[in-house]
Amino acid sequence: MALGDQGGQDEGMNPTPILGFYEEPARSLPVVAEADVLVVGGGPGGIGAAVSAARNGAKTILVERFGSFGGTWTAGILSAIMPYPYVRGIFSEVIAVWAKAGGWVDNGWGKNDGHGGAGNYDSETAKVTLDQLVVKAGVTPYFFAQVTAVIRDGDRLRGVIIESKEGRQVILAKMIIDSSGDGDVSVLAGVPADQGRDSDGGVQPMTMIFKMTGVDDERAAASRRADPDFARAWQAAKARGEVTVPREDVLAGRNPKPGEWNFNTTRIINKDGTKLRDVTDAMIEGRRQVAEVAAFLRKNVPGFEHAVVSETAPHIGVRETRRIRCDYTVTAKDIIEVVPFGDCIARGNWFIDIHSPTGEGTERIHPPEGKWYEIPYRSIRAQGVENLLIASRCIDSTHEAHAAIRITPQVMAIGEGAGAAAALCVKQGLTSTRQLDVNLLRETLRKQGAFV
Numbered sequence: 001m002a003l004g005d006q007g008g009q010d011e012g013m014n015p016t017p018i019l020g021f022y023e024e025p026a027r028s029l030p031v032v033a034e035a036d037v038l039v040v041g042g043g044p045g046g047i048g049a050a051v052s053a054a055r056n057g058a059k060t061i062l063v064e065r066f067g068s069f070g071g072t073w074t075a076g077i078l079s080a081i082m083p084y085p086y087v088r089g090i091f092s093e094v095i096a097v098w099a100k101a102g103g104w105v106d107n108g109w110g111k112n113d114g115h116g117g118a119g120n121y122d123s124e125t126a127k128v129t130l131d132q133l134v135v136k137a138g139v140t141p142y143f144f145a146q147v148t149a150v151i152r153d154g155d156r157l158r159g160v161i162i163e164s165k166e167g168r169q170v171i172l173a174k175m176i177i178d179s180s181g182d183g184d185v186s187v188l189a190g191v192p193a194d195q196g197r198d199s200d201g202g203v204q205p206m207t208m209i210f211k212m213t214g215v216d217d218e219r220a221a222a223s224r225r226a227d228p229d230f231a232r233a234w235q236a237a238k239a240r241g242e243v244t245v246p247r248e249d250v251l252a253g254r255n256p257k258p259g260e261w262n263f264n265t266t267r268i269i270n271k272d273g274t275k276l277r278d279v280t281d282a283m284i285e286g287r288r289q290v291a292e293v294a295a296f297l298r299k300n301v302p303g304f305e306h307a308v309v310s311e312t313a314p315h316i317g318v319r320e321t322r323r324i325r326c327d328y329t330v331t332a333k334d335i336i337e338v339v340p341f342g343d344c345i346a347r348g349n350w351f352i353d354i355h356s357p358t359g360e361g362t363e364r365i366h367p368p369e370g371k372w373y374e375i376p377y378r379s380i381r382a383q384g385v386e387n388l389l390i391a392s393r394c395i396d397s398t399h400e401a402h403a404a405i406r407i408t409p410q411v412m413a414i415g416e417g418a419g420a421a422a423a424l425c426v427k428q429g430l431t432s433t434r435q436l437d438v439n440l441l442r443e444t445l446r447k448q449g450a451f452v
């Protein structure tokens, strides 16, 4: 649904009430930095973009509103990586580093031939290793800085305004990459966006990921083998009224640390991740559901009798918000029919994976086994702005295609493509991302190890 098309959708499902207006006096803001490439948001997409841009010789700044890189990997303590048979490049480096640090365990879902596996990582290992990846690439990092406005000059962005403990400050840049997940920079720049499914604007639910320690690993694994995803026990507890979480089973993963498991099980529906009131309510409801799931496990599942909740995510996991309009919209047909693109910058084969926006159920539509779909460069070039690229789950796609593209290996690969593109534009003195020779971009990506 196009934002603003239907009453209220762009005001959130639970909009913050407006009591009146205050005219802020005009003031001069200090310019604190200038970059060739400015990346906003340090999640998987932003890290891929910043590292790739810096390695291609661009003076690169990465701005992140929290105190660690990783986005949903760290602030969301996601802990799980889905199979990534067609993603290599910077993402493969990350997995290798996590494995070397003892912070990765392959769970056997993927090919496990060096660039295809799937598994669980330790989010603390992720924090420290991602710091090092970013810093060693020569990127200048800014934590605790949120982009709240942009400086637009015709069809270009001159920079952004960040807010932090030091107040409002300006960062200028030749090229800007929006990796905020929610497309904040693009929306602030006036680029049109869509949100949710066409029928009613419904978005995938949020999930408060949590960890439990003190799990008897072997007995818990045996319980899961006997009752896949603990679904029988879960449905029985639901029937008894002990569980109210609107999910059909218990999605759990065994972490690298002995006795520690993660749970992607809570489900908070009808909330908009870009709205303050909605995210606040979702955090509170998410933690309430965590307590419920933990109590269920302790009572009903052998292996969890003595387990305790050791961590809930600092920020609730937001699967879906805005999708930014670019020069091309990736569709479900492109995913399912694995349509090739001459300007492909990333590949993947994760399926269309839609957690029901309204309650129980997960819709799954698979691309053919052993084949990859492609993400074209044109789907990350923001409409109407010549120096803005998207490197995030919010690239231009339909609700259905977004549900396939969004997983972290693929988003990081898109980021790697965006970062290289922005750096090449600067190197060649181009004023528009649309002037870039896509063959040069793809050749550059191949040389740095990406699979395109």
Ligand SMILES: Cc1cc2nc3c(=O)[nH]c(=O)nc-3n(C[C@H](O)[C@H](O)[C@H](O)COP(=O)(O)OP(=O)(O)OC[C@H]3O[C@@H](n4cnc5c(N)ncnc54)[C@H](O)[C@@H]3O)c2cc1C
Binding pocket: 040, 041, 042, 043, 044, 045, 046, 063, 064, 065, 066, 069, 070, 071, 072, 073, 075, 076, 078, 080, 081, 082, 145, 146, 147, 148, 179, 180, 181, 182, 184, 185, 206, 207, 208, 209, 264, 316, 317, 318, 319, 391, 392, 393, 394, 406, 407, 408, 409, 411
């Ligand atoms: C509950 C849940 C389960 C999932 N399960 C899996 C899974 O098992 N495997 C998998 O691979 N993927 C999974 N995903 C999908 C995946 O985590 C996301 O799609 C992916 O993290 C998107 O990456 P991103 O870089 O676009 O955004 P994010 O990871 O959201 O990172 C965006 C970053 O930008 C920062 N930011 C946002 N706005 C601003 C601003 N205005 N100024 C400065 N910084 C800003 C944020 O703080 C954050 O660090 C899951 C997602 C969720 C929510």
